[in-house]
Amino acid sequence: MNLNEIIQHVKEELIEFERSFKRTMFSKVKLLNIIVHYILRQKGKRIRPTLVFLSAKLVGDINESTFHAATLVELLHTATLIHDDVVDESDMRRGFPSLNAIWGNKVAVLVGDFFLAQGLLLSLKNKEYKFLHITSEAVRRMSEGELLEIQSARGNSIDEEIYFRIISDKTASLISTCCELGAVSATDDESVAYKLKNFGENLGIAFQLRDDLLDYMGDSNITGKPVGSDIREGKITLPLIYALKNTPGKEARRVIKIIKNNPKIKDIYFVIDFVKAYGGIDYTLKVAEDYLERAKQFIVDFSESPAKESLIKLTNFVLERVS
Template identity: 50%
Template sequence: MLKLEEIKKPIATELDDFEIKFKESMRSSVPLLDRITHYIVKRKGKQMRPMFVFFAAGACGGINESTHRGAALVELVHTATLVHDDVVDNSYQRRGFFSVNALWKNKIAVLVGDFLLSKGLSLSVKNQDFEFLRILNEAVTEMSEGELLQMEKARRLDIDEGVYFEVIRQKTASLIASCCACGAASTNAPSELVTKMHDFGEKVGIAFQIKDDLFDFGFDDVGKPLGIDIKEKKLTLPLIYALNNTSKEKKRTIINLVKNHNEDQKKVMEVIEFVRNSGGLAYAREKMLSYQAEAFNILEAFPESEYKTGLEQLVRFTTERNK
């Protein structure tokens, strides 16, 4: 499997420039805010979302100053949602480090998330990047609706496969889709090309989330605790498939374990073993590869270039990664 550093090579200079501009976009006159945003930037992730923006722009005509602003907006929105998510989930770690709410408490974390969102909006309004705002507004709306839909269904544990795909399309795929759409829009590409890139990103995002869901059942050895989704009463694709392909009695037993014994690690492992033995992992992987193939089919409409190749490699990375 290609490493992310290898995939980044065609846009390495752009990503270095982006890092500088992204830090600048977070500047504040409040020392506390500057300390917190500095802490956030130091612990940045894989930069996959900016990579999608830059590669999409390159595949649609070329990277320019507008592309950098689109990447900054996406990353500001993404970072804001992560800060807010940690508050909602009462999570005290992010990427192996203390989360903002763990160090500065919930009230400050919520305000920091709001600040990052407002910085993204200001950046776009100042430069009249109204198409970016339209794209990201749609994504943030979808992400909020997806999160609430998942919470509602988790209470009753009545999620089916159709609802599952709608939740992950909204929660995860909508932001990756917006990255690709912003990249295309930054080149003044025709609307049909922007739509194609959006659709491509959506397929990739769904495949990405299915891969994440597989990790929860130990599909790959990633050194992370198993069954986190089960403990949070989230019915993901491997479990949904397994429940739909077993007896009514067994289904009732497993749902009871998820609903009433989700804090008991032995019971959680019983659910995991049930899924492993019921073909749930193989089915989910098949679905993931199907969405990957759909993403590749969309890319066929674009001319050959190192940027198109970069997108293809990113797609493979999302489904072959081990963490």
């Protein structure tokens, strides 16, 4: 599935979005503008603004408010990526050295704060108060998800229930926000916004499940990060959770010990083979498919349209993506 097929119905809107998004990122501080130029070189897929535009188009018309929503979520997304790199002590982002690796943690955190503030100010300036409520809830959830993950890692106590709470808050909350904001920008019908919100929540969980799978079966030249990064960082995701649950206790304890003691390359490949052997990959893929089917059910009753077709295609893209 080609992402260009999905965005073609909002291609013009995305071009205009790029121009407006760049304008909100610059400031009078020279250092900040240097960093902004650096970030813009690492252009992502723009899945989140695409979701905003498609959701708006599904339920009404794209308008100025929709552009504000798209800019807000992309600023928030950029801020969280920067902060995540600081929290995770990551040196790379999308194949480039991370901001914290180049300019240090203090500058990276402040830049992330700047982007978050710009998004909030944009909403206030345009009296988009519903947007503020929705995005504030997303920020709360993302923060709680990060802290729950840290708490669980310290206590070596993560099971499927906790794992899904973490990815729902850390990842799905923002995807859900994109779809809800898009709907809210185009209609006052709360039931419609509710459906798009839940479409995004289920899509977001599947998105993270696929991301976790790529850590075990991705191509580092495509993903931009080494295979086994989660293992190296001691993160326990669903493929490993399932494999550990379905293996003899002695072998499971051995794998846990490897993960908690700065695993070397050979250890990482041992864990990957272990997860594959005990069904972790197949199980996670099946769960991702289930969540995508749930997502589709929330938009099944909408009239057929190019926007609906693109959203359905996006669910397939999530399952098939390689980066």
